[in-house]
Amino acid sequence: MxxxxxxxxxIQSWGALGSNWGINRTMAQIHALLLVAPEPLSSEEVMAMLSISRGNANMNLRALIDWGLVRKEHKSGERREYFVAEKDIWRVAMQVIVERRKREIAPVLQMLAEVRDVEGKDENPEVQSFIASVENLDTIVGQADAFLDLLVKADQNWFANTLLKLFKKEKVNS
Amino acid sequence: MxxxxxxxxxIQSWGALGSNWGINRTMAQIHALLLVAPEPLSSEEVMAMLSISRGNANMNLRALIDWGLVRKEHKSGERREYFVAEKDIWRVAMQVIVERRKREIAPVLQMLAEVRDVEGKDENPEVQSFIASVENLDTIVGQADAFLDLLVKADQNWFANTLLKLFKKEKVNS
DNA sequence: AGTGAAATTCAGAACTAATTGAAAGTTCTA
DNA sequence: TAGAACTTTCAATTAGTTCTGAATTTCACT
Structure with missing residues (x-):
């Protein structure tokens, strides 16, 4: 090839993947483009390479900056702005986790805490079963949240090593 | 409340969450509805409770069954089918991971393997840097895949315990 | 094998999200 | 402060997704 x-x-595959995960296709494509670009690109270049409009390029570049996945770079003596993607994929992954955790897991935990405190837990068995479901969910989501927190604080080697150890244990156990 | x-x-929050994760709102809402329903529900009931059409209910119920999150239940002597959600949330989560892994991670690994074998790796430095990015990505995605594989084989207690241990280590290390 | 109750399908309608492009805004240089 | 070079905004359009409901099929019972 x-x-x-x-x-x-x-770029195409990355775009397709993104759109399954609530990230719009163009945003993922721009990210992919910048990831494999050897040099920073200007928005003109992004527009041309993906055949998208100025507005679209601008909007999605800003969204990427917002997610902390891309940053602006100024070349001295140039008016034009250039964009570079974070190239360390581990950091990219961690950044995505941090953002989604903030934007999505936090509100879910909040919602679960609220609905949990429903009236009638002492007499109504239906209420009791509802609370049980919600608590169950709260435990799992809470565990996942804690795990992700640990993960983003750790580094890649720690993760790889832990994984390796866990694999060994699996083998012993089975 | x-x-x-x-x-x-x-139900509303669960629906909103789903739509950020590539699961359509109605599907997530039906799932939520069944999760907190004390009894199996018929499609008529699902339609009525969420104010959706027959076709929509049918389609999304089938998608949920496809994902392994819901199952049909027959009451003897009844033509009508009833639906129940898997109530063990841990299993639900694992089921979702299994599905997405199958549908998304596998194709990405495939794509990475393909683009990796690009021409000119011996002379062109741009090719070399491209390959380096791709390999980097392949490592991370591969690790994530392995981790998820381990996770789905394990049970909830194992996860909670491991997590606990990791937390303790963190404290000691810091 | 006929009946009616329920499930399924699918073409088009309704809705939602993404994109365009021209206009307005900003910033730099002279 | 004029105007060129670039960026940002946003109303209108286009593309994509989900939903509806009538038509069709399946199924259980007689």
Whole structure:
């Protein structure tokens, strides 16, 4: 496969993946494009390479900056702004986790805490079963949240090592 | 808060959450509804409670069954089918992970393997840097995949215990 | 094998999200 | 402070997704 073809394929797949995860396709494509670009790109270049409009490029570049996945770079003596993606994929992944945790897990935990405190837990068995479901959910979501918190504070080696150890244990146990 | 109100809030939030994660709102709402329903519900009941059409209810119920989150239940002597959600949330979470892993991680690993074998790795430095990015990504995605595989094989207690241990270590280390 | 109750399908309608592009805004240089 | 170079905004449009409901099929019972 030729380099350009490989890049194209990578960008397309990354875009498709993004759109399954609530990230819009263009945003994921721009991210992919910047990831494999050897140099910072200007918005003109992004527009041209993905055949998208100025407005679209601008909007999605800003969203990427918002997520902490891309940053602006100024070349001295140039009016034009350039964009670079964070190239360390581990950091990219952690950044995505941090953001989604903040935007999504936190509100869910909040909601669960609220609905949990429903009236009539002392007499009504239906209420009791509802509370049981909610508490169950709260435990799991809480555990996942704690785990992600641990993960984002850790580094990649720690993760890889832990994983390795866990694998070994699995083998022993089975 | 009254029980009905709490259920309503739960269903709405669950629906909103789903739509951020590539699961359509109605599907997530039906799931939420069944999760907190004390009894199996018929599609008529689902339709009525969420004010959705027959077709929509049918389609999404089937999608839920497909994901392994809901199952049909027959009451003897009844033509009508009833639906129950898997109530063990841990299992629900694992089921979702299994599905998404199958549908999404596998194709990404495939794509990465393909684009990795781009021409010119011996002379062109741009090709080399592209390959480096892709390999980097492949490592992380592969690790995540392995981790999820481990996770789905384990049970909730194992996860909670491991997590607990990791927390303790963190404290000692810091 | 006929009946009616329930499940399924699917073409088009309704809704939602993404995109465009032109206009307005900003910032730099002279 | 004029105007060129670039960025940002946003109303209108286009594309994509979900939902509806009538038509069709399946099924259980007689």
């Amino acid at each position: 030729k380099l350009d073809e490989a890049k194209e394929r990578f | 009254k029980l009905d109100e709490a259920k309503e809030r739960f």
